[in-house]
Amino acid sequence: MILASAALAPPASAADGEVTFTNGGVTLHGTVVAPPGGTKLPGLVMVHGSGAHSREDYRDQAEAFARQGIATLIYDKRTEGYSQFERSYSTLADDALAAVEALRKRPDVDPARVGVWGLSEGGWVAPLAASRSADVAFVVTVGANGVKPAQQQAWAVENQLRRLGMDGSVVRMASSTMMRQLVGGGVFPEAYYDPVPVLKSLRRPVLGLWGAKDVLTPPGEALRIFEESVAQHTLRVFPDTQHQLRRTTDGFDKLPGYAPGYLELVGSWVQHPPAVSSADAPPAQDRPSVEITPLRWYETTWLQLAVAALLLVAFAWYPLFRRGPAARPARWLSATGLLAVLGFLGVDVLIQLTMGRSLGPVLLGRPLPWLVLQLLSVGVVAAAIGTAVAWWRRRSLRLGVLLAGGVLFVPWALYWGLLNV
Template structure:
């Protein structure tokens, strides 16, 4: 209660000192700046006629973003007397397979330089704001330059990106009603392969050393119902790592501090008090550290462990190619002894391997939403694959009996495929519960 009274008093004090501009009074000035040979375009949203204003650079979350994605918040901050710079995120050197937090941090610092040079801005009061991925980038930028006066983060992580993503994937699949081997495959096995194969950029970025190096005040904000960032862990890590912090948790908010009922839906409007809190804090950063209690998590995040000697991605790809060749081998030659179990092994093996590839692609593209109804904790395509995998094992046994009787090369190659299939299917969860 006392904290709420103090916060309300601070907001009223700021309002009395700098009456907020109306929506019609907010100005928009187009700006450009460069980093690493790339020209970035942005807009400074500010109250007109200001002097010695604090400045705020808004750093994007992951994915492609334009300045308009943050314009609503920028206008709300401008109406509280803050000159706010929003910009289009770079596309050069940034994609699902390529990104550099270091480069993104330098982009933010170039934007800070633009704000610091404005006549209506106090250069000693320019800071950075970062959402989600920006919660890794904004502190990194601040750690590199004393030109950054403060840091604001939303939904920031205290854990490395691969660990956060594994936790988020499991949340999404659980919300769809999935359990068991399908969830373990997507959130653990597949994630470890993506990281080990080098196609998860910045997978092992550790934010803690950067957080510990910060000397600027940090305002960290989280939604208690965040299903993308482990919020309880993040609050604890920020509390223990950042020297000068103000950490707040909004009980009915999701990752972006939008109103929500369960963390998955997004209701109109932001969490009550969020925009006002940022405005009051930026205008008057407190001199002491305070932190809300970490919100509860239904389970902790888990580190994505390195691949073992038998797991390298190149080996998994080689096994996949071998299985396709081995299962397709038998029909290429004339029919002979042991044809019936061999035909079954060819059919079930090929269907299982090819079907797994299709399901994996759908899973990556839709986070499980494109896999249809869920029965007994399994989406129907996965359940069908598991039944086909059992059929493949049975057909392998039948083919082994036939090969023992006739010892032909044709059956031998097919049987080798069936034998290799068993550990492969166990590894990928097709023979798991």
């Protein structure tokens, strides 16, 4: 059930106060946006989503909350110890708690009514902060996840690729195999963080908000997990709304303005958190998210890199060490093998960097470069068979090395989806 939209009161000039606070030797800077002349105000610390963020990214919401009588602290997210390859939810939670402490010290704030608000990644961090301190009176989450980060990211990647018209092996490779390799290679920090134990430990009111058309967080699963895990909850779904509760047509575009009723709901709920739990029906998902399992021994990232290197050496061996007449199947195996391996490495990087947007037209559910790679892979297998015949006749070391590459290519290509439908 959504509260009816109501116009916020005209903005009285907010009283801004600059604050600094420290966690783990890092000094963070923020601003408290509060109604002027207020006393015994509830307080709200806004915790960032993933990536680099400054306090200005949340100022419009902070000003809206201030107009409803809430002192809101926004701050610049730490850069030390936080990057694509390094982050700690524990450290981010302690940053939020340091902000809570700073806000509770303000004379116009009621220290018993200060809570945290978290968007996306902040939906993992804010509950963790609240679970660590009785000073946090309540929790508000927007687009929070009930599943682990790697599982959420795999679901989001698949959404993006399917939006581009892709299907089949390329989607499975990008959303499962590639994701598991990134996690196993250590380039996806906090991939297996489980939010459920923290949610179950919370003993304070939680307001959870989701957009029905969220394509980054699996919203139906998240709402169900929150409902089952959080003792005192108010869970709401906004139709025609995306991950950040912006208006949208399909979950991918972002129209001006927030979901009608969102800002007002947060303001009224923070002022008077209800004692009785309630939840909207979970929004529909076209498919569930799938857990990302750890790599088995033969899938380890270093082994996969070694196999790719061996394939390149084997396929390049034949033309580099050419002696005597060349066998036609061997020439084809060398050429198609090199093109398939190098081409796959390039496509893999492009998918990671652009979520598939730079792969060109899609034919038969496959982007054109992937379709070409699959045809090349079939050519590699056919050429390997011909090379095996030539090697049997000549028993040449040069052909043997090339053939070994052709044989190794088959399980490698099956693993990465190049020989799959």
